[in-house]
Amino acid sequence: MGLPALGLLLAAALLRTEAALPARSFQIDFERDCFRKDGAPFRYVSGSVHYARVPRPAWRDRLLRLYMAGLNAVQVYVPWNYHEPQPGVYDFTGDRDVEAFLDLAAELGLLVILRPGPYICAEWEMGGLPAWLLWKADIILRSTDPAYLAAVDAWLHVLLPKVKPRLYQHGGNIISVQVENEYGSYYACDPSYLQHLLGTFRALLGPEVLLFTTDGAQVEELRCGTLQGLYATVDFGPDSNVTEAFGAQRHIEPRGPLVNSEYYTGWLDYWGGPHASTSATLVAQGLADMLQLGANVNMYMFHGGTNFAYWSGADFKGQYKPVTTSYDYDAPLSEAGDPTEKLFAIRTVISKYADLLDVLDVLSPSGPIQSQFPLIFETVKQAHGFMLYRTQLPRDILAPATLSAPPHSICDRGYVMLQKEYQGTLERDGQTELRVKGKAGDTLDVLLENMGRISFGANFSDFKGLLGNLSLDSRLLRKWLIYPLAIDAAIQQGWPHAALPKSSCRGRAGPAFYTGTFETPGIAWDTFVKFPGWSKGQLWINGFNLGRYWPHQGPQQTLFVPGSILRVGCPNNITVLELEGAPPNPFLLFLDQPLFNRTFNHSPMDKE
Numbered sequence: 190m191g192l193p194a195l196g197l198l199l200a201a202a203l204l205r206t207e208a209a210l211p212a213r214s215f216q217i218d219f220e221r222d223c224f225r226k227d228g229a230p231f232r233y234v235s236g237s238v239h240y241a242r243v244p245r246p247a248w249r250d251r252l253l254r255l256y257m258a259g260l261n262a263v264q265v266y267v268p269w270n271y272h273e274p275q276p277g278v279y280d281f282t283g284d285r286d287v288e289a290f291l292d293l294a295a296e297l298g299l300l301v302i303l304r305p306g307p308y309i310c311a312e313w314e315m316g317g318l319p320a321w322l323l324w325k326a327d328i329i330l331r332s333t334d335p336a337y338l339a340a341v342d343a344w345l346h347v348l349l350p351k352v353k354p355r356l357y358q359h360g361g362n363i364i365s366v367q368v369e370n371e372y373g374s375y376y377a378c379d380p381s382y383l384q385h386l387l388g389t390f391r392a393l394l395g396p397e398v399l400l401f402t403t404d405g406a407q408v409e410e411l412r413c414g415t416l417q418g419l420y421a422t423v424d425f426g427p428d429s430n431v432t433e434a435f436g437a438q439r440h441i442e443p444r445g446p447l448v449n450s451e452y453y454t455g456w457l458d459y460w461g462g463p464h465a466s467t468s469a470t471l472v473a474q475g476l477a478d479m480l481q482l483g484a485n486v487n488m489y490m491f492h493g494g495t496n497f498a499y500w501s502g503a504d505f506k507g508q509y510k511p512v513t514t515s516y517d518y519d520a521p522l523s524e525a526g527d528p529t530e531k532l533f534a535i536r537t538v539i540s541k542y543a544d545l546l547d548v549l550d551v552l553s554p555s556g557p558i559q560s561q562f563p564l565i566f567e568t569v570k571q572a573h574g575f576m577l578y579r580t581q582l583p584r585d586i587l588a589p590a591t592l593s594a595p596p597h598s599i600c601d602r603g604y605v606m607l608q609k610e611y612q613g614t615l616e617r618d619g620q621t622e623l624r625v626k627g628k629a630g631d632t633l634d635v636l637l638e639n640m641g642r643i644s645f646g647a648n649f650s651d652f653k654g655l656l657g658n659l660s661l662d663s664r665l666l667r668k669w670l671i672y673p674l675a676i677d678a679a680i681q682q683g684w685p686h687a688a689l690p691k692s693s694c695r696g697r698a699g700p701a702f703y704t705g706t707f708e709t710p711g712i713a714w715d716t717f718v719k720f721p722g723w724s725k726g727q728l729w730i731n732g733f734n735l736g737r738y739w740p741h742q743g744p745q746q747t748l749f750v751p752g753s754i755l756r757v758g759c760p761n762n763i764t765v766l767e768l769e770g771a772p773p774n775p776f777l778l779f780l781d782q783p784l785f786n787r788t789f790n791h792s793p794m795d796k797e
């Protein structure tokens with residue numbers, strides 16, 4: 190029994206990627222004033238989420254929402270006192286399992302900017318420093334006081350060995366590590382203290398990791414907060430002048446990437462004061478201004494969460510000002526993790542300046558395989574589904590050139606994109622040539638679909654992939670990156686399902702993921718889904734792979750949806766990988782009977 194026809198809004202997440210090169214590196218390019226990840230220019234758009242302010246069961250939800258907002262990194266404080274309640278007594282379990290939080294971020298394709306302090310401020314109790322330091326009443330915190338440094342070094346020798354294997358250079362996702370926090374705002378102004386920390390961080394993390402500092406965007410604050418060997422970054426909010434604020438950073442770092450490590454999306458609350466409120470429009474405009482400059486931005490906070498137990502800190506501005514339990518911060522994700530108008534405004538800005546999703550980090554966690562010529566599925570041990578083949582145009586192709594494959598070498602269909610724009614489809618027994626033009630270095634992608642191996646007949650060692658070399662005007666293309674795609678695993682882990690409310694989207698030509706949700710009308714019976722105006726692709730509902738659809742080819746026009754995979758009383762997640770082109774206003778229909786032949790039943794929908 191099928192469900193009545195349901196319209197379905199879908200949000201698009203396009204197949205976007207960053208070119209990745211084999212060696213894992215994350216460095217500063219002082220010539221090009223940018224970061225480089227694996228040798229390629231890289232800009233992060235990051236958000237602060239403090240695991241200590243979110244119960245562990247909610248970590249995945251919050252990080253997924255950050256990811257689906259288009260951010261590619263998460264900035265993480267490590268509160269020392271959260272993990273060392275007593276001198277020499279450590280706790281990294283449950284909500285304190287910082288390694289689990291970092292690994293979850295990696296699983297979701299997020300890079301990490303780690304801020305282990307030892308002082309972090311953050312309106313956290315004693316700025317993250319353990320209260321037991323004060324058992325020595327005359328201790329001088331955040332200085333070269335031997336009692337303080339002894340406790341700091343003991344703590345860092347416990348924490349940083351947990352960090353090192355997670356550094357990007359070591360195969361992890363931590364791209365940079367901050368030393369101390371706004372030290373330039375502290376009265377002590379003890380450069381030997383920063384020097385000591387630099388020595389300890391280098392000793393425990395190694396020479397490759399990018400170490401940095403953060404200070405208010407004022408020259409006098411940067412004076413004491415910065416140190417040779419630590420890249421100086423600044424923090425400022427939407428009420429600051431972007432040019433002046435980055436001018437302060439340039440005062441210390443005349444070359445290198447512009448970095449705002451704390452772009453204030455809201456603000457903290459004190460007991461007795463008003464709840465902070467910062468205009469979404471103002472925040473979005475400031476973000477756009479910075480992204481326009483090519484700056485790297487971390488939004489503080491993306492999700493504030495809660496100061497549970499006794500963890501809220503205080504400020505002192507002439508008088509003691511305790512901070513409230515809620516760290517909502519008027520952040521894009523509310524204290525309870527709900528998207529706000531500010532999140533949508535930020536997402537819109539990011540979508541204009543950055544690839545909304547860097548999907549290859551998620552879909553191909555094993556990373557690319559570098560090869561002079563294409564490798565087949567069997568060589569890389571990919572059984573089913575899809576692989577992405579990527580190379581760069583070796584020269585300017587100002588007049589259309591012929592991209593061609595040897596006959597029958599496309600096994601089975603290759604969807605070709607140049608600079609992420611769809612060029613057409615290469616076929617096993619059909620079209621093996623396309624006309625393309627572009628500039629040297631443009632990214633050429635071939636998304637290769639395995640349509641199923643021969644199951645009968647003499648020779649059914651039916652190898653899959655690009656079985657021959659592609660050429661451009663008869664000159665072979667070389668230096669390929671090959672990405673085995675683990676799409677089903679990613680979808681079963683919740684990707685790319687929009688953790689944000691549905692938003693309508695325009696269909697586009699070529700490969701793209703479309704995702705959304707739908708409700709069943711109180712029943713979960715067998716049904717059939719129709720794809721009005723779609724071309725060819727793959728469908729998942731609630732992580733179940735329903736198979737290939739190809740209404741453009743027919744004869745089958747619907748896919749069977751077993752009632753057993755549907756949910757009643759809660760949203761059903763749907764993900765579509767459309768390979769050749771979705772209709773301008775993409776939607777799906779659920780019918781109570783199949784359509785096996787190209788003839789339509791003359792419903793008005795069939796005209797779509």
Ligand SMILES: CCCC/N=C1\SC[C@@H]2[C@H](O)[C@H](O)[C@@H](O)CN12
Pocket residue numbers: 309310311312370371405424451457
């Ligand atoms: C003008 C800001 C001076 C104090 N710095 C603040 S108030 C809110 C934020 C957090 O405390 C954050 O931990 C600080 O690094 C920067 N900052």
